[in-house]
Amino acid sequence: MKLYYLTLFAFLLLAFSACREDNLETTEPDDGDDTEVVEVVDTADYSDWTEATHGSDTEPNYSIVFNQSEVLRIDIKISSSNWSSMQSNLSSVIKSSTSSGADLSSDPNFYECSVTFNDTEWYHVGVRYKGNSSLKSTYNSGIKKYSFKLDFDEFEDEYPAIKNQRFYGFKQLNLNNNYLDYSLMREKVGADLFRQFGLAASQTAFCVVYVNNGSTTQYYGVYALVEEVDDTVIDTQFANSTGNLYKPDGDAASFASGTYDTDEFYLKTNEDSANYSDVKSLYTIINSSERTSDVEAWKTNLESVFNVDGFLKWLAANTVIQNWDTYGNMTHNYYLYSNPDDGLLTWIPWDNNEAFQSGKQSGALPFSMSSVSSSWPLIKYLIAQPEYEAIYEGYLQQFIDEVFIPADMISTYSTYYDLLKEYAYAEESGYTFIYSDSYFDSGVSTLKSHVTSRNSAVTSYLK
Template structure:
């Protein structure tokens, strides 16, 4: 009986192993088949265009002489979920136009992204923006801004690990919200950079979106470089420092407002050391400002790039960007440059520039109306030495960057470049109601350049 039982057990074990081996073979065959399919699905992949090892190709991605075309395809179910998520987020938020609104970022969904007949796979796409996103959405305009992240879904699709778009991990497609000229976002970023300030590269593109019913023209957009992706890597010698994107009352750096939850770290998140930002906060509000001003200035200059900030103020006040520091608690970055350990100002979001402030007014050139609620302006510009430097930069900006002849030429060039794409925008996907609105807005920009030069000359003389 024991022998019979042993034989039976042995046979059962052999049968079990045989079944396991057969299942293993089937699984291996299925895995091999999946690999073959995986390779076929990613046939457009090329190191020069898709891999992390690719050099940042600014000539292609930020082509200044063409309007690029991007085709985005999103699965209909993902699209529906994307819309439900956005509706849920915005229905529970509130805030005045132009102010920061406290809501979570919209969700990413995967999309197929095509450019020049080449596909990038499972690219993360989400809506982006703050009050501009809410306002455009509530007005029924479907031309909303997007953020792209080319390896957002690499965990779900390992074959696209570290996918890049000509070296870039993230890009912003901005919708030129409330900008009838469609140029302010681009020109604002460009003039800052031309003046020697860190600022994103920009270019024009058109966007088509297909979520199941065929490609829909979403209109002319501005491609804007992501600060924490490539700006700090290419416009600073060392891109390893802390990068903050303040948003909320702490962004004022006013006394009693310091709050790390409103000083979003975009780099070095794991270490989350806010000591540099805290030091700036403490120094700008220090009693030394009134008891020992030279010591206060020395301390300030040891942590904050005051010269770059004065340069920024000069350019920003001339172009009249009202939706920024001094009026609004957002729309800038602070980067702790490892080369000199100075927090350096990086401007962001220029679609509301080049016009009188429609809601809250732009800052005057003297900034005398600015209160201690904005100490980085109020306390710095109150020092005669800093005021003199600032006024020197006012003159330099209109002489070297914002001269009427230079700006009129720029606006005319961009008008010729983009007008056919602006004219082609469709109702429901445009902030324009007529082609003539676009034409008139461009002429207004030209007049604005001359007017602002006259204002600066009058102020300085």
């Protein structure tokens, strides 16, 4: 009998230890209920928690999180069981897409991890893989350098002690993997240039990522740390942050006639009160017959719902830097913010890792927009108006005169080269898109040549 109880005790002890691995204790379902009840056991000591680092009442600390003078280090630690589930979920999401190049049917799931930065730990953080075609391509290539999204209060319902946990004032952050970018700079430089030109765009910084998956710690290489638009970009770059923020994706994101679909205008704010009247108005006006029957009325109506000037400014800068993976070629990679202060939908660029290169797939748009069809009415119909075309061409000139200046850009690229070289050369096989040190060197050299050639191209076009 003693042996029986000892055996039973050992079994129960092993079961309890297994549950604690992920801070979870599973109990039996109530009588008559076949739903599993999960009780969270929180073992964190929260000794690193301070209001300045973790609290929700602090303002976003850009000088620390987006430090421009050094390469930051972010460590992600995840249990072996969560890591295994994360890989299985990614495999399922990838396989759910119907054909090569097709969009993923859903985002991967969040899993619990801890994050360490500057010797400080953040607790029960949500981490998931992010991306669409780049995520799929990375997965299919066998390279493990995926992009990540971090959400610092994703698991606050399970762990009330971390309610509204922030990372120096930021709720979410993106770790972008610089997919197929030998220079490791394009994502960061693109966003920085848009902001320097007076457009709303995410703050960025360079960082390196290490992942401990419960058994080993792996260096994942150089990443671009990118601010989340629906977190702090709206709060800090607009005077009023209460408007609707959309992330269009799919045919409806083109605004072409016959494509309107609220399911493809993903609302990131005010979800409970959505009526989509703002994007519906833009769709209706851009495709209105007034465009040909009464052009002045059409322009007046368009300017009452859409920040036309801001769009033309973005179009000019985006075309100069040859960003092909965006509107005009692809129905994604931008946000629309319905600014309550002026009632206008404002264009916010997103995802710049495919910029600063020519001859990529369908290629970047020509300065004249001559190849753009009515499938992209926000470009086609605006540039067809002489007044708007003149504004656009003025912004082409202003961008190369004030922002995309060869001497300044070459200096920036050289500074970033010196900053990143050690970390780029240290990237490891299976966790890098750089196949030798010379790829990084040539990637930076290409950027330097690119800025000079594009300035000449703009000057030649505007003669």
